[in-house]
Structures are given as structure tokens and as C-alpha cells.
Amino acid sequence: MDFIELLKSAFLGLVEGITEWLPISSTGHMILVDEFxxxxVTREFWNMFQVVIQLGAILAVCVYFFHQLNPFSPRKDAEERRGTWVLWGKIVVACIPAAIIGILFDDFMEEHLYNATVVALALIVYGVAFIVIERWRAHRFEARVAAEGLQAGSRPAGAHFARPAEDVEPTEGGDFGSITRLEDLPWSTAFGIGVFQVLSLIPGTSRSGSTIIGGLLLGTTRSVAAEFTFFLAIPVMFGASALKLAKYVFLDGGTFGMNEVSIMAVGCVVAFAVSLAAIKWLMGFVRRHTFTVFGVYRIVLGVLVLGYFFLIA
Structure with a gap:
């Protein structure tokens, strides 16, 4: 067992735990880190590792939101249990588009898209998208304020609005949208967010980034978009991990010795611990701030990566 390799695995777990939930692309960062x-390990093990390490991150979601996701909780009444089953139904429906495309094109994407250039371009494109979408939402908010004669910084009655119109909270960086509670998320909107998730199959796009963008465009608040993104990750990551493990063992002929098991265990444990902190931080952040800062980060990182590989490497 090589201690240096375990340190590398721990660092990769740190990167995974932070970037999985922030809309900056965990897979993209893992590919970039691998350049340095x-x-x-073998290339086959690495291709499997960078997906399966996400199990540590997804277990953090299961722990953090255990009560909300548990339909058998004794602390829930019958109506709350039904609501939990409905939530799981919406999660499954939202998984369908990416599951179909991912299974059909997994080998093609792994061969042609998993490289630093694709990651850098995706970082830039979706970084711009975040900035444009947040500005568009801000302009809609300003128009709503002007139309209703509200003063900036005031809060109208029933803020966060339950009306089906474009709902706003008039505070700087306020969390506004027509869908303000996860319980009110329509089935059609859940499926629409799932369609946006297909974009995340391109490395560098960010699964959380694509689904959050979809949620914002379809009328959710940032907090609802982020929370549904966390829940949507559960079947997606378990499915992707199972697919990669099966491919590694049955198609690539991969094996798990003590070294491979240790590397995988360290990476998953670190990803789990870091993810708990990242989820808590992000849920607080999105209620008070826009995603613009992540858009700027993506653009800067994408430009630096392109500069490095075209001018230096």
C-alpha cells in the first residue's frame, strides 16, 4: 500500500466533495487534476474511480436530508409520507432523460469528450450562461418592482409569493421564483429539469450546474433548484457508479487488490466528509446570493486551462 497514492486519493476526495455540489463541475475538476x-493506477481503474468516488458525496446527501427523503419516518403523518413518495416519483421521472442518453453514449463520451479542452470550453460556456440568466432574472425582478410600485429592499406581503406569476423577493440577491417550495414542484417541471441534466453528460458542464440552470429557467427559486439537484443526484450517481463498476469488472477485466480498495475507500470517505460541509454551506449561500460568482469562477478557470494547454503544454 503506497502512502503517497492514499494522499493523492484523499486530495481527489477533497476536490470531489467540494465541486460535486457547487455548479463548477466535479468531473471537469477531476480530469484537470489528473493532468497534474x-x-x-491503470487507465481503466481511473475512469471508474472518478465516477465511483461520487458515492461518498451522494451518501452525504442521504445523511443530511435523511428525514426529508425517508417515506417511512415515524415522525411523518400519512400525508407527509405520501408527499415523500411523490417527491421520489418526481426524482425518478427527472432521471429518465439522462439515464437513456448516458447508457447509449457512455463509451463515445468517455473516448471523445473526457479531455481538458472540452472541460475548459464547457466551463466558459456555462459560466457565461449563469451570469446571463442571473442578470435576466434581476431585470425581471426590477420590472416587477416597478410595476407594483415597490421600493427596493422592501418585502411585499407573502414574500416568496405563492402566486403562479413570476414571484420575487425584493432583496439584493434575494431568492425568488414562482415555485418556492419543493412540494409545489410540478411533474412537468421536474421532467424539464431532468432534460437539462442531459447537458451534464459533457464533462465540465456540471450536473448540479445544468439542473440548477434548468430550475431557474423553469421558474424555481435558487434554493428549490439546489435542493432538487441534491436529491436528483442520488439515483443518477448510484446508477452511474454501478454502470462504471460493471464495465470495469466485466468488460475491462479490472480487479480490486488491497491498493485499489484502499484508494477507493480513502477517496470516498474524504468526499463524504467534505460534501456534508459543502451542502450545508451552499444551502445557506443560495438564499442570500446569486450564482454569478460561480459563473465568473468558471470563466476564469476555463480561460486559464485553455491558455495552459495551448500556450504552455
């Missing part, structure tokens, strides 16, 4: 800090 490579595990001493």
Missing part, C-alpha cells in the same frame, strides 16, 4: 496529480 495522477494516481499510479
Amino acid at each position: 496529480i495522477s494516481l499510479n
Whole structure:
């Protein structure tokens, strides 16, 4: 067992735990990190590792939101249990588009898209998208304020609005949208967010970024978009991990010795611990701030990566 390889795995777990939930692309960051800090493993194991390490991150969601996701909780009444089953139904429906495309084109994407250039371009494109969408939402908010004669910084009665119109909270960086509670998320909107998730199959796009963008465009608040993104990750990541593990063992002929098991365990444990902190932080952040800062980060990182590989590497 190589201690240096375990340190590398722990660092990769740190990167995964932070970037999985922030809309900056965990897979993209893992590919970029591999350009500079490579595990001493086979390429087949690495292709599997960078997906399966997400299990640590997704277990953090299961722990953090256990009560909300548990339909058998004794603390819930019959109506709340039915609501939980409905939520799981919407999660499954939203998974269908990406599951179909992912299974059909997994080999093609792994061969042609998993490289630094694609990651950098995706970082830039969706970074611009975040900035444009947040500005568009801000302009709609300003128009709503002007139309209703509200003063900036005031809060109208029933803020967060339950009306089906474009709902706003008139505070700087306020969390506004027509769908303000996860319980009110329509089935059609859940499926629409799932369609946006297909974009995340391109490395560098960010699964959380694509679904959050979809939620914002379809009328959810940032907090609803982020929370549904967390829940949507559960079947997606478990399914993707199972697919990669099966491919590694049955198609690539991969094996798990003590070294491989140790690397995988360390990476998953670190990703789990870091993810708990990242989820808590992001849920507080989105209620008070826009996603513009993530858009700027993506653009800067994408430009730096392109500059490095075209001018230096």
C-alpha cells in the first residue's frame, strides 16, 4: 500500500466533495487534476474511480436530508409520507432523460469528450450562461418592482409569493421564483429539469450546474433548484457508479487488490466528509446570493486551462 497514492486519493476526495455540489463541475475538476496529480493506477481503474468516488458525496446527501427523503419516518403523518413518495416519483421521472442518453453514449463520451479542452470550453460556456440568466432574472425582478410600485429592499406581503406569476423577493440577491417550495414542484417541471441534466453528460458542464440552470429557467427559486439537484443526484450517481463498476469488472477485466480498495475507500470517505460541509454551506449561500460568482469562477478557470494547454503544454 503506497502512502503517497492514499494522499493523492484523499486530495481527489477533497476536490470531489467540494465541486460535486457547487455548479463548477466535479468531473471537469477531476480530469484537470489528473493532468497534474495522477494516481499510479491503470487507465481503466481511473475512469471508474472518478465516477465511483461520487458515492461518498451522494451518501452525504442521504445523511443530511435523511428525514426529508425517508417515506417511512415515524415522525411523518400519512400525508407527509405520501408527499415523500411523490417527491421520489418526481426524482425518478427527472432521471429518465439522462439515464437513456448516458447508457447509449457512455463509451463515445468517455473516448471523445473526457479531455481538458472540452472541460475548459464547457466551463466558459456555462459560466457565461449563469451570469446571463442571473442578470435576466434581476431585470425581471426590477420590472416587477416597478410595476407594483415597490421600493427596493422592501418585502411585499407573502414574500416568496405563492402566486403562479413570476414571484420575487425584493432583496439584493434575494431568492425568488414562482415555485418556492419543493412540494409545489410540478411533474412537468421536474421532467424539464431532468432534460437539462442531459447537458451534464459533457464533462465540465456540471450536473448540479445544468439542473440548477434548468430550475431557474423553469421558474424555481435558487434554493428549490439546489435542493432538487441534491436529491436528483442520488439515483443518477448510484446508477452511474454501478454502470462504471460493471464495465470495469466485466468488460475491462479490472480487479480490486488491497491498493485499489484502499484508494477507493480513502477517496470516498474524504468526499463524504467534505460534501456534508459543502451542502450545508451552499444551502445557506443560495438564499442570500446569486450564482454569478460561480459563473465568473468558471470563466476564469476555463480561460486559464485553455491558455495552459495551448500556450504552455
